[in-house]
Amino acid sequence: MNKNYQTIIIGAGASGLMFASLLQAKSNTLIIDSNKNIGAKIAISGGGKCNLTNEIVSSDNYLGIEWFVQSVLSRFDEQQVLEWFAGRGLELIVRKDGQYFCENSANDIIDIFKREVVDTEILLDTKVIDVHKENGLFAIKSNKGMLYSESLVVASGGLSFPRLGASSIGLDIAKSFGHTTTVTAPALVGFTLQSEQLFFKELSGSSVFVSVSVDDKVHSGDMLFAHRGISGPAILNASLYWEKGNIEIDFLPNFSLDSIKGSKKQLSTLLPLPKKVAKAFLDYLGVTDRAAEKVSTEELGKLKVLQNYSFAPAGTFGYSKAEVTRGGVVADEVDPYNMMSLKEANLYFIGEVLDVTGELGGYNFQWAFSSAFACANSFGDDDA
Numbered sequence: 001m002n003k004n005y006q007t008i009i010i011g012a013g014a015s016g017l018m019f020a021s022l023l024q025a026k027s028n029t030l031i032i033d034s035n036k037n038i039g040a041k042i043a044i045s046g047g048g049k050c051n052l053t054n055e056i057v058s059s060d061n062y063l064g065i066e067w068f069v070q071s072v073l074s075r076f077d078e079q080q081v082l083e084w085f086a087g088r089g090l091e092l093i094v095r096k097d098g099q100y101f102c103e104n105s106a107n108d109i110i111d112i113f114k115r116e117v118v119d120t121e122i123l124l125d126t127k128v129i130d131v132h133k134e135n136g137l138f139a140i141k142s143n144k145g146m147l148y149s150e151s152l153v154v155a156s157g158g159l160s161f162p163r164l165g166a167s168s169i170g171l172d173i174a175k176s177f178g179h180t181t182t183v184t185a186p187a188l189v190g191f192t193l194q195s196e197q198l199f200f201k202e203l204s205g206s207s208v209f210v211s212v213s214v215d216d217k218v219h220s221g222d223m224l225f226a227h228r229g230i231s232g233p234a235i236l237n238a239s240l241y242w243e244k245g246n247i248e249i250d251f252l253p254n255f256s257l258d259s260i261k262g263s264k265k266q267l268s269t270l271l272p273l274p275k276k277v278a279k280a281f282l283d284y285l286g287v288t289d290r291a292a293e294k295v296s297t298e299e300l301g302k303l304k305v306l307q308n309y310s311f312a313p314a315g316t317f318g319y320s321k322a323e324v325t326r327g328g329v330v331a332d333e334v335d336p337y338n339m340m341s342l343k344e345a346n347l348y349f350i351g352e353v354l355d356v357t358g359e360l361g362g363y364n365f366q367w368a369f370s371s372a373f374a375c376a377n378s379f380g381d382d383d384a
C-alpha cells in the first residue's frame, strides 16, 4: 500500500465522521481508524442510546478557552445538530436536564453516517503510528504501510477507552508539529477513595442525590456507591474539574437538620437518605440511631458533617472507565474559523483531541460535531 490522497482523516469517531459527512469535495478522501467498525464510541454511548446533545449548550458547560469554545459552538449549535440528524430520519427524545437521546439506538446515528460517507474511502483495522512531512505532503505511517496526503484532519479523540481504539497519536502529531499540549487526565469518571471512606464499600449499589463542590463549581445529581469508589452523574461532572485535593459532598442538599429536632422518629428514618446509607453515616459519626428527641444537641451537631463531607479522593477509575480526557492540544493554537493549525498549514484538529472537554449531558458529542462543522465548512479556506 502506497497511496496519495487529497485529504486523510485520522479517526472514524464522532468528529471524523461528521467532518467526512459535511465535506463538499469528498473525492480522494480517506478515513483511517484502528477499530474494525466506524463510530465505536457512539455505539456504546449513553447506554446504547447516545446522548448526542443538550437543549441548552454554552461555553459554561466546557472546560476550555471560553471565547474559542463559544466561537466554534456557534457555527453549528445544538439546534443545527438536532435539525441535521432529524433531517436524516433520526428519532430523538429529551430526557431530564435537556439531554437528547436516540429514541431507538445509537446505531441509528452510525447508520446515518454510513449513508453520508458512502463515497468516502474508509480504511479500518489500521493504526496510525507516526506522521511527518515528506516533499510537502503529510506522510502517514500505519501498521499497513505508508499513506500520503495534502491535508490531514486529526480526529483521533482522547485517551479514554483504549479498548475502543484510543491512542496518543493526536497529541504526538500535535507535538511533532510544534503545538503545545496540556496535561491530560481521565475525566467524567468515578473517584477511588482513601481508607477513611472504606465504609462506602458496604454501600455499593446505593444511590443518593447530592451536591458536590469542586473548585467553586457545584454539581447536583445522583451519586452511586460503587465497588471501587464513587460514581454517578454528580461525581462524573465533579471529576472534570478535580485535579487533586478535597471535594465537598452535601448528602442532604436543601434539607434542614433543625427540622428533625424533637421528633419521635428514628434518625435513620428522618434523614432523607436510603436507610442503609443513613445508618452507615450514623455509625461513622458515632451517633446511635434512635428517636431524634433523645439525641443531644452535640450529637445532632455531628450530623452537620453530612452537609459538608470533605475528603480527598485517592484518584480516579482511570482511562479505562473515563468517558473523556481532560486536556489536549491547546485550542488557541488552532484557528476556530476552520480548525487549521496555526503552526502547520493544512493540518487540522477537531473533537476531543483538543483541550476542550464538556460536562456530562451530550456536550462532548456537540463539541465533536461543532468542531467538525467549522472545519468542513471552511476547509481549505485561505481567508481565515
Ligand SMILES: Cc1cc2nc3c(=O)[nH]c(=O)nc-3n(C[C@H](O)[C@H](O)[C@H](O)COP(=O)(O)OP(=O)(O)OC[C@H]3O[C@@H](n4cnc5c(N)ncnc54)[C@H](O)[C@@H]3O)c2cc1C
Residues within 6 Å of the ligand: 010, 011, 012, 013, 014, 015, 016, 032, 033, 034, 035, 039, 040, 041, 042, 044, 045, 046, 047, 050, 051, 052, 053, 126, 127, 128, 129, 155, 156, 157, 158, 160, 161, 164, 165, 166, 167, 168, 169, 170, 322, 323, 324, 350, 351, 352, 353, 361, 362, 363, 364, 365, 366, 368
Ligand atoms: C462509555 C462512553 C460513553 C459516552 N457517552 C457520551 C454521551 O452520551 N454523550 C456525549 O456527548 N459524549 C459521550 N462520550 C464522549 C464521546 O464519546 C467523545 O467525547 C466523542 O466520541 C469524541 O469524538 P472524537 O471524534 O473526538 O473521538 P472518538 O469518538 O474517540 O474517535 C476517535 C477515533 O480515532 C481512532 N484512533 C485513535 N488513535 C488512532 C490511531 N493511532 N490510528 C487509527 N485510529 C485511531 C479511534 O479508534 C476512534 O475511533 C462517551 C464516551 C464514552 C467512552
